[in-house]
Amino acid sequence: MARQRKEKSVKDIKLEQPDRSGPTEQTLLDMAQGKNLFAMADARQAELDREKNGDVALSPGAERFLEAALWTSTLAVIHFTFEVLVQHQYGMEIEWPSAWGRTARAFVLFLFVFYPLHPHEANPILIPGIPRKYQQGIRQGIFFIMSLTSGPYLVHISNKYGYLAVMKRAPPLGCLWLWSIVELDLLSGVLSLFITMVWAWQQGYAFA
Structure with missing residues (x-):
């Protein structure tokens, strides 16, 4: 005979507030900003746009x-x-x-x-x-x-x-x-x- 699983009642579940503190270690976003990756990506995109429009791209x-x-x-x-x-x-x-x-x-x-x-x-x-x-x-x-x-x-x-x-x-x-x-x-x-x-x-x- 199959045994039925005993479910916990709502009273037995301990309620806790979610952790709203920020990350304690460096995130990928921080690493990207520190290495200026976003600015490099924008510059590269601008260069590609100029090449697409036939303009001479300058460094x-x-x-x-x-x-x-x-x-x-x-x-x-x-x-x-x-x-x-x-x-x-x-x-x-x-x-x-x-x-x-x-x-x-x-x-x-x-x-x-x-x-x-x-x-x-x-x-x-x-x-x-x-x-x-x-x-x-x-x-x-x-x-x-x-x-x-x-x-x-x-x-x-x-x-x-x-x-x-x-x-x-x-x-x-x-x-x-x-x-x-x-x-x-x-x-x-x-x-x-x-x-x-x-x-x-x-x-x-x-x-x-």
Whole structure:
């Protein structure tokens, strides 16, 4: 005769809450993010899309260099404009060869500074050894400090120094200040400009 299985009653079953704690070990998602696999997959997909559309695919490194050259060229044009404005402000005859020479040197300097600092998918890590999630914050901190040093110093030399000092220092400082503000987040950029204006007002300086 077959024996019937004795089933437990509901009262005998111990109720417990499910484990809602996160994983204690590194997950596959964390490993993929740590090795930048998602960004690599996106870059590969973009490359395949360009090949499908018949476009010439550039490597991320080439795109990064071209982007840096484009930005640096824009900064060089602004630098040349500042050169002309400074000489015109002091009523001096514009020395075109000197202005072009200083602009060319500034272009090289801006390229060396811009290339490592500007964020790009080919350059997500600024400081090796630090997790990627902190890299953007480090960049923002660098640009914030750059804006708080170049901006007030530009206002200071424009009000206190003579023509030669202003002619040599104002154009590159103006470019660095403008670039750092553009790279900052909106809130950080507004805060930097506000601090500079308050400092200039306390010092009794004028912007015009």
